[in-house]
Amino acid sequence: AQTVTQxxxxxxxxxxxxxxxxxxxxxxxxxxxxxxYKQPPSRQMILVIRQEAYKQQxxxxxxxxxxxxxxxxxxxxxxxxxxxxxxxxxxxxxRSPNTGNQFYFGTGTSLTVxx
Amino acid sequence: xxxxxxxxxxxxxxxxxxxxxxxxxxMNHNSMYWYRQDPGMGLRLIYYSASEGTTDKGxxxxxxNVSRLNKREFSLRLESAAPSxxxxxxxxxxxQGGNQPQHFxxxxxxxxx
Numbered sequence: 001a002q003t004v005t006q007x008x009x010x011x012x013x014x015x016x017x018x019x020x021x022x023x024x025x026x027x028x029x030x031x032x033x034x035x036x037y038k039q040p041p042s043r044q045m046i047l048v049i050r051q052e053a054y055k056q057q058x059x060x061x062x063x064x065x066x067x068x069x070x071x072x073x074x075x076x077x078x079x080x081x082x083x084x085x086x087x088x089x090x091x092x093x094x095r096s097p098n099t100g101n102q103f104y105f106g107t108g109t110s111l112t113v114x115x
Numbered sequence: 116x117x118x119x120x121x122x123x124x125x126x127x128x129x130x131x132x133x134x135x136x137x138x139x140x141x142m143n144h145n146s147m148y149w150y151r152q153d154p155g156m157g158l159r160l161i162y163y164s165a166s167e168g169t170t171d172k173g174x175x176x177x178x179x180n181v182s183r184l185n186k187r188e189f190s191l192r193l194e195s196a197a198p199s200x201x202x203x204x205x206x207x208x209x210x211q212g213g214n215q216p217q218h219f220x221x222x223x224x225x226x227x228x
Binding site for chain 1: 148203222
């Protein structure tokens with residue numbers, strides 16, 4: 001099974017500031033997909049951003065961007081201009097087309113936004 | 116568009132009781148999944164169904180059974196509930212191909228006394 005590691009159980013950020021959440025993964029594959037999900041207190045799992053391993057360009061979705069370092073097997077999420085609504089648990093996930101349809105999740109990072 | 120629908124949203128059981136968690140998706144996805152979420156442990160895969168008619172064990176299948184009733188529905192059954200199965204359960208579905216993400220239901224909070 002693939003391993004996805006989120007080494008920061010908790011993070012905090014001042015409103016309007018920038019925060020980076022880290023994610024590393026263990027794989028021998030060259031082709032795979034990476035995702036960040038947000039889980040607010042409502043418990044919904046909401047897709048934030050996705051990245052294809054074959055793309056060198058880092059994905060961006062409004063205030064959310066990633067720093068994808070394929071050689072280092074690192075996939076960090078940067079949240080710019082943090083808002084109170086960004087407070088949530090964030091999960092990193094990995095999928096390889098070569099290992100069927102299984103997704104592998106990290107243990108999550110709880111983000112607090114300080115007004 | 117309802118997406119992935121789970122029922123019930125909350126349930127309290129006594130040890131030894133049985134129950135079935137229901138999941139249905141209306142996105143015509145082939146693959147469906149059941150996860151449990153426990154504090155500090157992220158999402159752990161219980162069972163999944165890559166396509167209608169097939170099911171496979173995930174990381175933590177003991178104490179659970181599943182049924183892929185048709186393409187839309189994938190149920191999770193606890194035959195004899197144990198306190199260790201107290202958790203939040205998520206159903207998800209996936210349309211195969213490329214960078215498609217999983218789509219999740221809203222979860223079921225299950226407490227076993």
